[in-house]
Amino acid sequence: MAAIGVHGYHPATEDAEIYTPGILKLLHPSLFPYNTEFFESHARMTLFPQLIAGSVRLAHLPIGAALLAWHVLSIFLLLFGCWRIARLCFEEKHSTWCGVALVASLLSIPVAGTRLFLMDPYLTTRSLSAPGALLGVACALEEKYFAAAFWILFTGAMHPLMAVFAAAYVATILLLKFRSKEAAAAGLAALFSHQWFPPVTPEYHEILQTRPYFFLTNWAWYEWLGLLAPFAILAWFAKIARRYALGPMNLACRALVIYGAMFFSVALIISRPGRFENLAEIQPMRYLHLLYILMFLFIGGLLGKFVLQRRAWRWTVLFATLCAGMAYAQHQGSPATPHLELPGRAPGNAWVQAFEWIRGNTPEDAYFALNPKHMALPGEDQHGFRAIAQRSMLADATKDSGAASMFPALAGKWKEQASAQEGWGKFQREDFLRLKQRYGVKWLVLERPGAAGLPCPFANEILLVCRIE
Numbered sequence: 001m002a003a004i005g006v007h008g009y010h011p012a013t014e015d016a017e018i019y020t021p022g023i024l025k026l027l028h029p030s031l032f033p034y035n036t037e038f039f040e041s042h043a044r045m046t047l048f049p050q051l052i053a054g055s056v057r058l059a060h061l062p063i064g065a066a067l068l069a070w071h072v073l074s075i076f077l078l079l080f081g082c083w084r085i086a087r088l089c090f091e092e093k094h095s096t097w098c099g100v101a102l103v104a105s106l107l108s109i110p111v112a113g114t115r116l117f118l119m120d121p122y123l124t125t126r127s128l129s130a131p132g133a134l135l136g137v138a139c140a141l142e143e144k145y146f147a148a149a150f151w152i153l154f155t156g157a158m159h160p161l162m163a164v165f166a167a168a169y170v171a172t173i174l175l176l177k178f179r180s181k182e183a184a185a186a187g188l189a190a191l192f193s194h195q196w197f198p199p200v201t202p203e204y205h206e207i208l209q210t211r212p213y214f215f216l217t218n219w220a221w222y223e224w225l226g227l228l229a230p231f232a233i234l235a236w237f238a239k240i241a242r243r244y245a246l247g248p249m250n251l252a253c254r255a256l257v258i259y260g261a262m263f264f265s266v267a268l269i270i271s272r273p274g275r276f277e278n279l280a281e282i283q284p285m286r287y288l289h290l291l292y293i294l295m296f297l298f299i300g301g302l303l304g305k306f307v308l309q310r311r312a313w314r315w316t317v318l319f320a321t322l323c324a325g326m327a328y329a330q331h332q333g334s335p336a337t338p339h340l341e342l343p344g345r346a347p348g349n350a351w352v353q354a355f356e357w358i359r360g361n362t363p364e365d366a367y368f369a370l371n372p373k374h375m376a377l378p379g380e381d382q383h384g385f386r387a388i389a390q391r392s393m394l395a396d397a398t399k400d401s402g403a404a405s406m407f408p409a410l411a412g413k414w415k416e417q418a419s420a421q422e423g424w425g426k427f428q429r430e431d432f433l434r435l436k437q438r439y440g441v442k443w444l445v446l447e448r449p450g451a452a453g454l455p456c457p458f459a460n461e462i463l464l465v466c467r468i469e
Contacts, residue, residue, distance in 0.1 A: 003075055006323045007108040008121045008330045008339045010381075011067050012352075016122040017375070017384025017399045018042050019049070024063065024390055026053040033365050034392035034440070038400040038414075041407040047157045048125045064343030067123045074127035078119060079104055081134025082297050088141055089241070089249035090301045098304025098315075099297045105322045108330050111292045113223030114285050118293055121330070126289075129159035133166035133290055140170045141248045165287045168262070172255040216271040216285070227264070227288070230295050231257055237298050249298060256291055263287035334381040350462040351380045354445060355388035357458045358465060362391060362443060369435055370445035372397040372421045379462065385445070394421060394441060429453040436468045443467060 012020060022043030024031055032039075043049045056066045079100050086099040107119040120126060136151035148170055156163035219227070234253045241249035266284040308314045331339055337349045347353050351374070358368070368391055375382050375398040385393050395401075395417040404410040420435060428451050435441045443465065450456060450464040458465035 001072070002323075003079070003104040003107055003119075004072065004340075006105065006327045006330075007119070008327075008334070009068070009071065010121045010334060010337065010341050010383075011064065011071070011123065012341075012384050012387035013122055013334070013382040014375075014384070015120065015124045015126075015399070017387045018403065019124050020067070020384070020387040021390075022049040023052045023056075024387075026050065027056060027063070028364075028390075030364050031390055032386065032392050034367050035395060035400075035417075036392075037410060038395060038403045039386065041403055041410060042125075045160055046125050048128065048159070051128075051158075052123070062343065068343055071123045071127065074123065074131060075104075075107070075119060077128075077131035078134065078293075081131050081138055082293070084138035085134065085141065085252070085294070086297055086301050088138070089247045089252070089298070090305060092305060094308070094310050095301045095304035098308055099300035101319060102300025102303065102322075103293060103296050105319055105326060106296055108326055109292075109296075110226075111288050112226030112285070113219040114283075114288055116286065116289050118289070118296070125159040126162060129155045129162040129166075130289070130293065132158060133162065133169075134293065136166055136170055137173070137252075137290075137294070140173050141252065145174075161282065162286065162289070164282075165259075165263070165290055168287070169255060169259045169290060172259045172262075173251060176251060176255050176258070216267050227285075230288075230291060231260060233295060233299075234260075234291075237295075237302070240302065249301075252294065253298065256294060260287060260291055336379040337381045337383075349379070349381060349383065350460050351383050352388060353460055354458060354463045354465055355383065355385055358389040358391055358443075358445075361458070364391075366391050366443050367439070367441050368393040368443045368445060369421070369432070369439075369441045370396075371424050371447065372418060373424075374445070375399065391443075394435070394439060427451065432468050441468065 010016075018039050019042065021032060021036075021039040025036065025040070025043070026049050052066065052070060055061075055070070056063060059066065061069070082100045082103050083096060086096040090096050090099070103118065108117050108121065110117060116126070119130065132151050132155035136148045136155060139145070139148035139151060152163060152167050152170060155166050216224075216227075234256050238250050238253035238257070240246070241253060263284045264287075266282075270284065303318075308318065327339070337352070338345065341347075341352075347356055358366070368385070368389070370385060370393060371377065372394070373396070374380055375384065375396065384399065385391070385396075395414050397418060400410075400414055401418070404414040417439070420438065423431075432441075432444060432451065432454070444454065444467075446454075446456075446464045446466055448459075448462060448464060450466060454466040455469060456464040456466040
């Protein structure tokens with residue numbers, strides 16, 4: 001609960017725009033009659049929507065309350081997985097809890113240049129795949145291999161891509177135990193064989209340009225620091241663990257270095273322009289997500305053991321300062337939105353107000369067009385239209401391009417609809433009539449002053465919701 005208080009809760013932002021509509025579609029099949037492939041492409045790859053939708057039906061909860069309950073549970077499971085690993089490495093309870101507390105304090109810290117956080121302030125597939133991966137690692141370190149396999153399978157059911165990284169790390173731990181590095185190299189080569197991925201089309205190449213962080217050559221110097229520094233830190237931690245006999249921490253750190261080096265090599269190959277661009281959809285740098293969680297867990301444990309110890313004032317100074325800084329940074333990331341967007345609370349964001357009005361006052365089959373870059377606009381704070389309004393919309397330039405980057409078959413449709421919306425800021429009634437004729441769009445969300453000749457039944461200080469007539 002303290003972690004949620006520090007990092008905030010925003011249930012319909014960023015990647016929730018991809019996963020929440022999949023849950024809503026299962027609960028209400030009449031929703032989203034248009035462009036469902038931009039979120040169902042992800043939904044078909046995981047059991048996450050079925051799990052959440054099933055819990056809503058079973059518990060008879062409103063969707064907002066169910067999402068919050070699962071979010072709380074997912075953070076508990078993440079911290080429980082951290083505790084399971086830390087207690088194997090540190091004899092002192094205060095060291096174990098310091099590691100867990102540091103992870104809890106840093107949930108919203110960025111993971112180098114991957115555009116990921118340790119834990120999102122909303123429910124997504126990573127909310128359950130990350131705890132599954134940690135529990136799998138804990139079981140592997142405890143030599144409970146059947147339990148480890150179960151948790152890796154659970155992770156795969158929630159997020160197949162993140163399960164690849166979890167399985168690779170657990171396999172590296174086991175291979176180090178049994179000294180079979182050659183098998184690890186052969187398995188990785190088979191996994192990322194070029195033949196498994198389709199060739200790059202011009203449309204897909206354009207999609208990739210909207211995700212420059214897929215390629216290491218586009219990373220800033222500080223992102224490279226966040227990539228390379230963990231190798232030195234973990235190698236140092238391995239020596240400390242061996243010197244002070246910190247349980248399996250030496251093995252875990254050495255395995256992280258090898259695991260990281262393998263995926264870093266794949267990322268370097270992908271970053272070379274040309275024939276390997278089609279491997280970008282595996283996003284190999286996401287291996288850093290698991291690595292960062294474990295690195296901060298070990299940092300916290302060592303801080304507790306050697307620095308904070310059992311001195312309450314030291315704990316207070318570190319964690320009060322750290323949590324205040326993280327809460328401030330999270331608020332600055334969403335300045336036009338309340339820190340905790342709890343169910344039943346009146347929306348304080350103008351975009352959310354418009355989206356909620358749409359949900360309650362337009363037909364379920366209403367088809368909308370709005371600024372394709374709306375999620376990146378100042379004051380919008382990355383709120384997803386489909387997740388809140390529960391209505392169909394033309395493909396956007398933020399999340400739908402991300403879906404197309406993962407599923408190249410969507411690239412053509414995304415390109416067609418994105419091209420039809422080019423120059424949105426200068427559109428007038430005739431341009432909107434063209435969208436209606438071409439795609440059947442009948443509703444608009446426009447920024448003031450809007451466009452002449454359109455009836456607009458909703459207005460606030462920033463936005464208009466209008467019909468195309």
